[in-house]
Amino acid sequence: MAADPANLAYVRTEEAPLLPPPANEAGVRGWLIKNLFSSPLNSLLTILVGAFLIWLIWDTVKWGLFDAVWTGENREACTGEGVGACWPLIWDKFPQWMYGFYPIDQRWRPNLVFLIGGAALIPMLIPSVGGKLWNAMFLLIFFPLITIILLSGGHVNFLAQTYAAVIALLLLAAVIVPIAAFGLEDGLQRNRPGIILAAAALLVWLGGFLVDTPSISIGFARVNALPFFSMLLAFLAGVVSLKVALADNSGAGRSALKGWALIAGGLLLAMLLLDIDFGLEPVETSQWGGLLVTLVVAVTGIVASLPIGILLALGRRSKMPVVRMFSIVFIEIWRGVPLITVLFMSSVMLPLFLPEGVNFDKLLRALVGVALFSSAYMAEVVRAGLQAIPRGQYEGAQALGLSYWQMMAKIILPQALKISIPNIVGNFISLFKDTTLVSIIGIFDLLGIVQAGLRDANWASAASAPTGYFTVALIFWVFCFGMSRYSMFIERRLATGHKR
Amino acid sequence: MTATTDVAGKPRVSPWNDPGKRALLIQIILLVVFAILAYEIVQNTLANLRSRNISSGFDFLSKSSGFDIIQSLVPYSSNSSYGRALFVGFLNTLLISAVSIVAATIIGFVMGIMRLSKNWLVARVATLYIEIFRNIPLLLWIFIFYSAVLKPLPGPREALTIFDSFFLSNRGLMMPRPLFGDGAWLGGVGFLLALVACWLVARGAKARQLQTGETFPVLWTSIALIIGLPLIGFALVGFPIHWEYPVLQGFNFGGGIAVIPEFMALFLALSIYTGTYIAESVRAGIMAVSHGQTEAALALGLRPGRVLRLVVVPQAMRVIIPPLASTYLSLTKNSSLAVAIGYPDLVAAGGTVLNQTGQAIEVVGIWMVVYLSLSLLTSGFMNWFNARMRLVER
Structure with missing residues (x-):
């Protein structure tokens, strides 16, 4: 039904030419007017703030570059009127x-720490790089260890008692392995001897605070009686609990055991690493x-x-x-x-x-x-x-x-x-x-x-x-x-x- | 089925799986561990104190201190007690915090509004200020103002001066001190009267506006009252006030009020540094007011100034006040950095006391109690203020 467009005289057959935007709206001029000089008050502010900024920048540049001293051996170079920055300092x-x-001859150690830290941190910060889990584990577990050993020189010299105490604590913690594997109720039921032994170990240890007991000789060293017995009980508790977890044929016991072994092994390995003498010169933290x-x-x-x-x-x-x-x-x-x-x-x-x-x-x-x-x-x-x-x-x-x-x-x-x-x-x-x-x-x-x-x-x-x-x-x-x-x-x- | 439920119909669970009993066990273990730890710490501390021959207790507070303090608001000399030294330090903390809070608020509001300015250059300068000052540690700013800005000022003999009454030198800022004569209390009475009158005027004006819709210029009336009434009071008794001007005596100034350089450096650093945080809160608060509010106000025919004052600011204040409160608190706590340049605040005075007496636990305890109560007081006041400003909805 539409009329034939060819017969309509007023219909444009081509686009009208585009007009340029008003001069006050476009280009540098438009931008200046809109953003800097839109009203008398704004113009005044622009001029004041601009003058202040130019003065500030000029002063800083003059101080840091033109008036600055670039070479020198000591204070002689930087004394005098109108001297800017003293860069030789x-x-x-x-x-x-x-x-x-x-120590100057040991500064490669902090440098190495900076280098390793930077190398591990940069891929961590870039979202598209994969392997974030391993990267984070390295940064949070191995990097601190490396840093301590490199910076302080390692070689902490742990006492034999410290090792014994850590091993006792780890074995005491093994009491929860069956619980983690079989759930609270079942785990408690299966590992009753382990739990009782662990509780006894804790009680004896607490008793050590209240009463002074004589030290006894155990062949190569003299130890305080109650803590020693508590340690023995903890060993037993751990061994019993681990046996319970191992005795189970389903995968749950073994996988919980694996987790425990990983943590315990890692901790002992970290202690060993801190203990080993790598031949690094010790550097006190006061240095x-x-x-x-x-x-x-x-x-x-x-x-x-x-x-x-x-x-x-x-x-x-x-x-x-x-x-x-x-x-x-x-x-x-x-x-x-x-x-x-x-x-x-x-x-x-x-x-x-x-x-x-x-x-x-x-x-x-x-x-x-x-x-x-x-x-x-x-x-x-x-x-x-x-x-x-x-x-x-x-x-x-x-x-x-x-x-x-x-x-x-x-x-x-x-x-x-x-x-x-x-x-x-x-x-x-x-x-x-x-x-x-x-x-x-x-x-x-x-x-x-x-x-x-x-x-x-x-x-x-x-x-x-x-x-x-x-x-x-x-x-x-x-x-x-x-x-x-x-x-x-x-x-x-x-x-x-x-x-x- | 019946075997696992008891008479009341509750399922029978083993104590291990009952959340209530489990929570009880965990809490008991926590308490026991805490008690053992506390017992150990107390025992160790007592043993250590005994071996170092330090007697605990607050008796030392009444002993004579034997050190001087460079700025004190109450009379103090080296004969005064340790307790008084701590009190002087506490007043100095309050002084520097109060003055810096006022300045930081002004700087922060100006810069926060400037940052939202339509003027490109003004907005950029405010951004520059914020990004430079908040990304450099406060302690460094204190050192910069203390030794790079104030130290190079000329000595007292060549001091910069305005009208020969204000002197700025590397010994600090010297100002004239007002001395009030007989009958000056009438001026004070005038000021109090003015305050009461202002409150009455504001109340009356609000009541009239609610009834008739007519407004009354409360602000200008108040300014006239506050300036006018005390002046009239003074005039009645013939202006019994004169000024004690600072005068150069030998190598330093005497008379007048001396603002020590430590105070000035701390004041400048605290207010300019904290101003950046306030500026950011102000900007966030204003941005939180939806654009529709401004448009609606403009459509109602309000002028831009009134849109800001009557529509935007009251709504923005609700967003601004909570962060403002915590900024004020952190400014008060940051004023303890005074110890780095030797401004005698509570921590600096306490540090000297600690070094002289060795009463570490008592002095640290006093610090903690004072700062904790300041924190609680400020947050309490701010909570009350916040509750008043809160949007009351149906």
Whole structure:
């Protein structure tokens, strides 16, 4: 029914030519007007802020490049009127800033640690590289071991008693192997002798605290009677339990046994590795320093705070009043006080808490303080994530018959941790910045060593403090800014469209 | 079937599989382990204290301290007691925290709003400020302000000055001190009266607006009252106030109020560093107000300034206040970094006491109690304030 288009005079046969956009809307001019000079007030602001920015940039460039001193041997080069940055100070001090007072001929060891850490971390951070599980296991289990051995020199020299105690504890833990394999009720029934022996071992061990018993001779050494008997009972309990697990012909007993053997073997292997003398020269932690210590403190705090924080967060949401109360008190005490008092506490109070004669390293004490402090913050971050998971997820998991730990490990925590990632990384960043506080209790971290270097009479000049602080600020900035950008990248990648 | 159920019809379960009994067992084990641990720690501590000849207890607080403190709000000398030294430190902590919180809030709000500005350059400058200052540790900022910014200032003889009454030198900032004469209390009375009048005016204006819809310029009236009434009070008794100006005496200034460089460095670092966190909360809060609210307000014919004041800010405040509370708390705790440059706050004064007396447990205990109660007080107040600001829904 339509009219023949060819006869309609007013229908265009071709597109009209496109007009250029209005000059005020397009191009550089349009952008300038829209973004910088849209109103008189905006124009004024632009000019003021722009002038300030130009002055700031020009001053910084002049200080860092044009007026700067680039070569020199000591303070002579940097004294004088109108001198900018004193870069020779940095060339001279930089190795110290990286390693502290680590012996110069041994610095290949921290270098190797940096290299291995970097090589293991980079594939971990790139989402498309596979093998994340093995990579994470390497980073969390083997890398710390390698780091301890390389940096301190290993050769801890464990006592024979320590080995005996660890083996006794591992065998005591073997009591739960049948329970893990056959379930609580069945496991208890099958392993009654093992359980009784284990309980007896614990009771005898506890008795050792209350009564002083004479030491007895066991051929090659003299030992205290009660702990020795408790150890013997623990050995027996473990052997009996392992036999029960082995006696079963179904696969369950054997696979639980395998898990136990893996953990026990790994622990003993780690102890052996720490014990072996690799011929590395021992380096006291008081000689460590600079960026090395900053990274050691930060990474230890980060790695330790996540599991402890998760446990505390679960404890705080537990239905058991005692567990909940302990978690709340622990979290609120650490969160309520400044980190510096925690560090003072770990350096002056912790030695008082330990038995006389037991003395551990200053750096290790600071590490304990930092780890406990950051785990309280991590707990609150994880709790926020747990609270954001809808109730239906918990109920669904329970309806499927999952136990508490199965529900948490397989359903709740993966979701809760995923939505907490930005906050977890934020926590890491503030922990990284907080590591500078250890310099106040006399540990030479990056900031501490820079402070010490600036007091060096050889480089005392008006230009040295600004130069030193500028450089160390740049190092910290690169780390923190990098972490925050990486977290934004991961956040975008993990966004699975639940957000509106 | 009947074999596994008892009379009441409940399934009979072994005690191991009863969640209630299992929870009880776990909690008992936890308590026992904790008790053993606590017993061990107490025993060890007592033994250690005995071997070091330290007597525990708070008797040391009344002993004479023998050290000086460079800034104190209450009279203090080296003859004063350790307890007084700690109290001076506590007041200094409160002072630096209060002043820095005010400054950080102003900086944070300005920068947070600037970051959302339509002006590209202004927004970028605010972003630059945030990204630079929050990614560098606070302790480093304190050192930078202390030794790279304030130390290179000229000495007292060449001090920078405004009107010969404010002097800025490497000894700090010197300001005139007001000295009040007889009858100055009338000014104070005027100020209190002004506050009461402002409250009445605000109430009356609100009642009138609810009844008639007519508005009243409450802000300008209040400003006039607060400035005017004390002035009238002073004028009645003939302005009994004069200023004590700082004067150069030898190598330093005498008279006036001296703001020590440690205070200035800590104040600058704390307020500028914490300002970045407040700026981010403010930005998040404003972004959380949905765009429809702004559009609806504009459609009703409100001018842009009023849209911000009456529609956006009241809703944004609800999102801003909770993070603001925790930022204030962390600022108060961060003020303990004063110890690094020797500003005598609670931790620095306590550290000196600790070194002199060796009473580690008592001093650390005092620190913890003070900071914990400050935390609890602040969070309590903020919770109350938050409850008042909360959106009241049906």
